[in-house]
Amino acid sequence: MSLNIGDALSTGAEKLTTAAGVQLAVIYIALQLLTALGTNSAIAAFETPAGTSGMATTTLSLPIGVAGGAALATLGGILNVALTIVVLRAVAHDAAELGSIPGGVADDMLKTWVFLVIALIVQGIAVAIGFVLLIIPGLFLLVSLIFTQVFVAVEGEGPFEALGSSWSLAKGNRFSLFGLGIVLFVISLLASIPTAVVAFVSPIVGTVLNYVVSGFVSIFSIAVLVAAYQQLSSGVATTTDADDDGVERLDDDSGFDYA
Secondary structure (H helix, E strand, O other), X not given: OOOOHHHHHHHXXXXXXXXXXXXXXXXXXXXXXXXXXXXXXXXXHOOOXXXXXXXXHHOOOOOOHHHHHHHHHHHHHHHHHHHXXXXXXXXXXXXXXXXXXXXXXXXXHHHHHHHHHHHHHHHHHHHHHHXXXXXXXXXXXXXXXXXXXXXXHOOOOOHHHHHHHXXXXXXXXXXXXXXXXXXXXXXXXXXXXXXXXXXXXXXXXXXXXXXXXXHHHHHHHHHHHHHHHHHHHHHHHHHHHHHOOOOOOOOOOOOOOOX
């Protein structure tokens, strides 16, 4: 089954506008602000009083020192990974079931969190190496491993198994998945324009608005990703069932990828 980008986008938008979608976006915004607050506070602590006087008026920070800022940023990072797991599991439900955040989305959180972090590190290193060698290998790996997080959070797979599963599912659909990524990038870019305009007038308001917009765009993007995964995985299941009809077929050992 080929990927229908329009259906994936409409499904993502539908799930974003549910009560659960809005709730998850608000939580995401809060965690992004928490992480930014910690990071800015740690950076500001390195500055001289003269230097921080300007920074205090243009960035979100607290006078909590380097250790306090680093601790706050670390906490935000840990919670952001956990929220990613929750969001992936939540948007895997039908829109009709998202009147509130579904139960069970935090099950086995510690194990899944560790698996996801490992998978993200391996995925990040592989994609980075691809971009260092040449741009095309990096894009190829980025698209091929795009469903890794879904397989870890939704299917409960280990990090390396999830990487392999993502590779297999993306096979034959890499061009359409690349196209989907371009569409999501353009949507994110267009959504950021108003925040950039506001930032010229008031940097702090622009920063906060940027996190608000980013929160909703991120939940939408994850919902679209999961919708694409569900499309392709249901197609694989349908193909498998159709082939399992008891009819003997000739094996093709040519190695050619007909997908």
